[in-house]
Amino acid sequence: VKSDDALLRSSTVLAALLQSGELSAVDLTSAYIERAKKHARLNAYITLDEGGAFAQAEAADREIKLGRKERPLLGLPIAVKDQLDVAGLRTTAGSKLVDYVAEEDSTAVSRLRQAGAVILGKLNMSEFALGGSISHPFGVPHNPWDETRQAGQSSSGSGIAVAASLCAAALGGDTAGSIRGPAAWCGVTGLRPTWGRVSRQGTWPLAWFFDTIGPLARSVQDCAMLFEAIAGQDPKEPSSSRRPFRPFVPGDGLKGLRVGLVRQSIDDGASTDEVAEGLVHALDVLKEAGASVVDVSLSLFEHCGLVCGGLSDAEGAYVHRHRLRERPEDFDFGSRRRLMAGMLITAQEYAKLSRLRMLVRRDVMDLLADVDVLVTPTQAEVAPKIATATGLTSKEAVLRQFFGSRAHRAVFSLAGVPALSVPVGFSSEHLPLSMQIAGRPYEENTVFQIGHAYQQLTDWHNQRPPLE
């Protein structure tokens, strides 16, 4: 198998080719590094670790030649968001304010290595994983489907690198939608796991109550493979769940499964017409696969962006309070304004937001007692043009453009449930459309089952941006 052809394939296919010896880890790593350099203008990577990646790939090839094939990701080149520490590599968290070489791997990276992965490098991101960054010290991320467009925040580089085949798969971080948003706008598959499923040890925090680490990849099966490698209790993080999980085994069809369409996510202009139509067509495919689809109502939906944003901003402001006081000029201006506003949220407001959050969780759990999954579009609109200003020149603009646009993803962050974004087609401007599938806590496999069945009947996840 030629490595240049291979690098466009899914991780599950690549893992099988590597294990069988039909493809060498060194050749595949080399092909991804060359492609990442060729498309450096996309600004996907902050650090490309050529030397380290080749050493890991050579070791993987030696292991395969010895017939030791038990590690599922052996030789697979994976890149990680610069929010996670990788031993020996620089961590920046996407900010001018951070620059150190990590002494230890974060737990998620350590588990990727234990599974045999080759760590290619560190990926670009919005400053400190906040959404709303305008300037990016390591280059403005460009959407590979249209380089004048945004790639989504905050795991921008992860979305770009997977879509443009600059790595086999990637890790991102998701607080209020930072895996799912870039996955949606870049046309790839991304999972926010159940809160507590994947350790955040060694990861730059934003909002402890919401932060999660998860995969972005070319297919649902790829995401499941990475998720299984990184999930599980971590003695270094007391809040990580001890609940065991079963490997994902694709089933036949969706007969007997109930899908709830959250009407508020597409009604009354909550999503653009094209985005809403994309979701409705995707639901037709799920029906074809045997699922039943019902309308459901989530009355607090429109406020979820504000509730999640308010809590995250207060938490983030606490995390960065010293930097805000000492070096405000070194922040991106969008991040700085967001965090300074977060400093002004009162204890009374925080207490109320915390209770509103639990109302959202209660309502989501009530719905999930009647249906197996809930679906919405992942993003309310297709990827917009790259911005040079925040545009938040009034209260109304803040509510509409900032908090309002985040409701689709924030609702499931508030509920702490797993949510998967899958590509479901293209807009009239050939920009990716997406569907979000959210399930009960710790039922990632149900979410995978539905996403996988959809991808068995469609080809959207196999589409690649026309890069030259």
Next chain:
Amino acid sequence: MRDLIPDEVNVQLESQGLRVLDEEDLAEIAHRINALRETIQALEMPDLDGQEPLNIYEDAEAQS
């Protein structure tokens, strides 16, 4: 509840040891906090006070 005017926002930030870099920053920070305050204030529902704010972690803790 009335909106905070930029001068009041500035005083509150200064009281926390923060300095605003320019008028544009101050105006946007004021829009942001006023939007949050107004919406939070307006969101009233009868069952809100009965909600425990942290029970999302019960599952993880139950396993430990």
